[in-house]
Amino acid sequence: MDFKKAKELFRDKVDMNLYVPLSQKIEIDLTYGIYEKEKMILVFGEAGNGKTFLLKKVYETLKSKKRDFSIYFISNPFEEEEAIDELFILESEEHRVVFIDEAQTLSDEKIERLRMLTDNQPYTIILATHEKEAKKIFAKKHFQTRINYFINLKPLKLDKISLFIHSKLVQNNAHDIASCFNNSNYKLIYKITKGNLREINRLMYKTFDIIDYFYNNFPNKVSSNKIDNKYIEMANMDLKGMNA
Numbered sequence: 633m634d635f636k637k638a639k640e641l642f643r644d645k646v647d648m649n650l651y652v653p654l655s656q657k658i659e660i661d662l663t664y665g666i667y668e669k670e671k672m673i674l675v676f677g678e679a680g681n682g683k684t685f686l687l688k689k690v691y692e693t694l695k696s697k698k699r700d701f702s703i704y705f706i707s708n709p710f711e712e713e714e715a716i717d718e719l720f721i722l723e724s725e726e727h728r729v730v731f732i733d734e735a736q737t738l739s740d741e742k743i744e745r746l747r748m749l750t751d752n753q754p755y756t757i758i759l760a761t762h763e764k765e766a767k768k769i770f771a772k773k774h775f776q777t778r779i780n781y782f783i784n785l786k787p788l789k790l791d792k793i794s795l796f797i798h799s800k801l802v803q804n805n806a807h808d809i810a811s812c813f814n815n816s817n818y819k820l821i822y823k824i825t826k827g828n829l830r831e832i833n834r835l836m837y838k839t840f841d842i843i844d845y846f847y848n849n850f851p852n853k854v855s856s857n858k859i860d861n862k863y864i865e866m867a868n869m870d871l872k873g874m875n876a
Contacts, residue, residue, distance in 0.1 A: 681786065790819065
């Protein structure tokens with residue numbers, strides 16, 4: 633069993649080759665809002681709930697399709713300030729769709745200018761931000777009538793956690809390892825991570841790292857048909873130590 637390969641599948645990075653579609657409805661909802669030319673769309677949720685993956689997936693899908701609008705993706709407004717500023721000087725009758733990730737790094741002034749931009753020009757602005765920031769934005773009276781489209785990304789439930797882990801392993805030809813997981817493993821993962829996608833990735837990365845060590849040094853301690861919860865618990869303890 634290649635636990636080292638399995639570990640790399642859960643490295644905490646945005647790699648669309650490792651994307652697992654957990655909710656086609658959310659992807660469809662976001663795409664529908666874009667084709668309906670909503671002025672502003674707010675995608676929000678706790679840190680680590682998959683906002684960047686959702687935006688990247690819809691953006692890449694739209695790029696590959698015939699459409700009557702141009703699309704842009706801004707990953708980090710703080711580092712791509714010039715790209716934001718260019719939006720305010722571009723003028724065209726063509727509709728533009730702009731994905732802005734990490735929108736919590738935008739100043740109040742920039743957010744207000746984006747709102748005014750959608751009022752005066754053919755733009756759809758998708759802002760992805762933390763739940764706390766989303767509430768701050770919507771609390772402003774002049775935004776309440778501008779943002780009619782909300783997508784709230786919530787933590788994964790138990791069935792989605794098992795789908796995520798199993799699918800990622802199977803999609804990358806780690807069927808033997810995928811078959812080793814049982815409901816007891818998934819319940820423990822859910823208990824530890826509370827369904828946060830980033831925490832699931834971190835926990836699985838460390839779990840496979842530990843199993844790989846034992847598999848190579850003490851192979852008799854690693855079962856060939858099940859994942860012992862002790863490895864998940866060890867991984868959790870290790871991560872807690874790193875974060876202390």
